[in-house]
Amino acid sequence: MRQIWAPWRMEYVGDSTPREGCVLCAIDAGGTDQEKHVVERAELTFTVLNLYPYSSGHLLVVPHRHAPDLTALTTSEGTAMFVGVRRAVRALQAALGPDGFNLGVNQGRIAGAGIADHVHTHVVPRWDGDTNFMPVLADVKVLPEHLDRTAERLRAAYAELAPDPAGG
Template identity: 40%
Template sequence: MREERWPLERDVLFRPDRLKYVRRVIKDEACVFCKTREMGVALESLCLYQSSHSMIILNKFPYNSGHVLVLPQRHVGEMLDLSMEEYTDLHVTLRKAVEAVTKVYSPGGLNLGMNLGAVAGAGIPAHLHYHVVPRWAGDLNFFPLVAETKTVIENLETSFERLLTYLKPALARENERTS
C-alpha cells in the first residue's frame, strides 16, 4: 500500500515540482491527525466535525468523558503559521466544540488548552491542537486511590454518538455552505 502512494524517484528527478508532493506524502504518512482528516467524519476516525479549515475529533485517550480535540485541517505546528482565515475558522470551531461538550455533558467547568511544541508537552507537536476537557467536581483526582469516587469514563462509541448527534445539524449546514 505504502509503495503505491510513494512517488517514483524518477518523477522527482525530472520534475522538481514533485518534491512538494513527496514532502506532503511523508507528513501525511506520519501524522495521525492528517490521516483522520482524510478519513472524514466517522466512528473509525473519531472525527466528529469538519469545517472548511478545521475539525473536531474525539480524543482516543480521554482524560474525561467528552474530551475532544480541535485542530486545523492543515498540518501546521506553529500557530503563527496559520493564515488569518484558518485561525478564525479554528476558533469558530473551538466555540462549536465547547458548545457541544457543554450541552451534551453539562460539566461543572472546562479546561481549554494547547501545548505548542514538544517542550511544552505536546504529544503531536507537528500538528497543533486544542484540548477541550469537561470537568466535574472531584474528577481527575491526583490521588485516585485515596479518593472516594473514581472517574468513570464512558466508552468512545457512546461519546462519539452523543456528540455527533449534537453536531450533526451544524455539520450539515457546513457541508451545504461549502459544497
C-alpha cells in the same frame, strides 16, 4: 467574502499535503468519521475525540492543514479553529453537561504536546470533584465502545446547535 490575491500563500498551501506518520493527518484523510471518532467537519478544521483523553468527551479541534504551530496558521485558519472550539464547548455542554473546561494548545514537546508538529486545540470538559481523576486517565486509551457512544451523543448535540452568533 472578499478574496485578496496572496501569491506568497500558494507555496505555503502547496506545502500542506498530509504528512506521512502524522496521526492527525491520518485521521483527516482515511476511514470513516465513525471509525475515527470525528464529530464535526468544517471547511478549515475538523473536531475529533482524543484517543488518550484527560476526561470523558476530551476533544481536539484541528486545522486540516498540517501546520506546526499557531504562528503558522493563516488568520482564517486561526479564526476557524477558535469557532471550532466554541462549537465544541457548546456541544459538550449540551451532551455531557460538564461543570467547566480546560481549553488550550500545547506547543512543542516540552509543553506536553503529544503530536508536536500539527497544531490543535484541546477542549477538556471538567466536572466538580474530578481533580484526582485527570492523572489517572491521562495517556490511558479508553475502550473504543465508550468513544463510539460519546461520539454519537456529541454528533447529535452538534446537529442541534443553533448557529454561532459570531459565525460558524
